[in-house]
Amino acid sequence: MSIRLHGYPVSNYFNIARAALIEKAVPHDIVITRASQEPEFLERSALGKIPVLEGPDGWIAETVAILEYLDDKFSAVSLRPNDLGTRAHARQIVNIAQVYVEVPCRALFPGVFAAGSVATKAQADALATIDRAVAAISRLRREGPFLLGDELTAADVFGFFTLDIAQRVVGFLTGRSILDEAGLRDWFASVAARPSTVAVMADFLSFLAPYLAERDAPYRLEHPIDA
Numbered sequence: 001m002s003i004r005l006h007g008y009p010v011s012n013y014f015n016i017a018r019a020a021l022i023e024k025a026v027p028h029d030i031v032i033t034r035a036s037q038e039p040e041f042l043e044r045s046a047l048g049k050i051p052v053l054e055g056p057d058g059w060i061a062e063t064v065a066i067l068e069y070l071d072d073k074f075s076a077v078s079l080r081p082n083d084l085g086t087r088a089h090a091r092q093i094v095n096i097a098q099v100y101v102e103v104p105c106r107a108l109f110p111g112v113f114a115a116g117s118v119a120t121k122a123q124a125d126a127l128a129t130i131d132r133a134v135a136a137i138s139r140l141r142r143e144g145p146f147l148l149g150d151e152l153t154a155a156d157v158f159g160f161f162t163l164d165i166a167q168r169v170v171g172f173l174t175g176r177s178i179l180d181e182a183g184l185r186d187w188f189a190s191v192a193a194r195p196s197t198v199a200v201m202a203d204f205l206s207f208l209a210p211y212l213a214e215r216d217a218p219y220r221l222e223h224p225i226d227a
């Protein structure tokens, strides 16, 4: 049975899983699906979230689980380094990116990617958590084009699509560039140039415009500090 990735190209998590499939050269199909709480979808994705992967071993949701499954199932190109210390650092960066960048950043989405707002204190707390996490990722970075040196790892794929969204959100709200402040711009450019990223970002941008219009969102694609 072939691999099918269900999700929507505006989703940073969907984009991570999709970029990993491309990097790993795993043949796959994309099924455009929105998150849903319908009973039928909850059978496939227990929280009703996207992405969810359909394959010979069943349905798998949660992006970290999808990435690890793909590396276990299709090991020819691995996004997990062989060196155990490096592997643990890659996992550490993925965790920091998800818990301390993506989650607080998502709390800011209502005032950026929708016509809502976020209380001043909640916004300040989220921004402080994001700043601390981006500084931590920068501190863990090693010399080379990728976060952990010369080899692309899951930390780069997860980090890129997480920091892309965070850069847009923080930039829109404050005018600051977290990539430049953390000295991560050259790393970001290395990952942005990969064919996997180019393909995934092309769909992200074309799906984002109608998504923003649908929600009457204040965010504009041509924001000056966007990558």
Ligand SMILES: N[C@@H](CCC(=O)N[C@@H](CS)C(=O)NCC(=O)O)C(=O)O
Pocket (backbone or CB within 6 Å): 010, 011, 012, 013, 014, 035, 036, 047, 048, 049, 050, 051, 061, 062, 063, 064
């Ligand atoms: N922890 C999940 C997060 C996935 C997630 O939040 N997906 C969003 C789209 S970017 C979603 O499905 N949101 C709908 C919802 O939360 O009900 C993962 O790693 O895949």
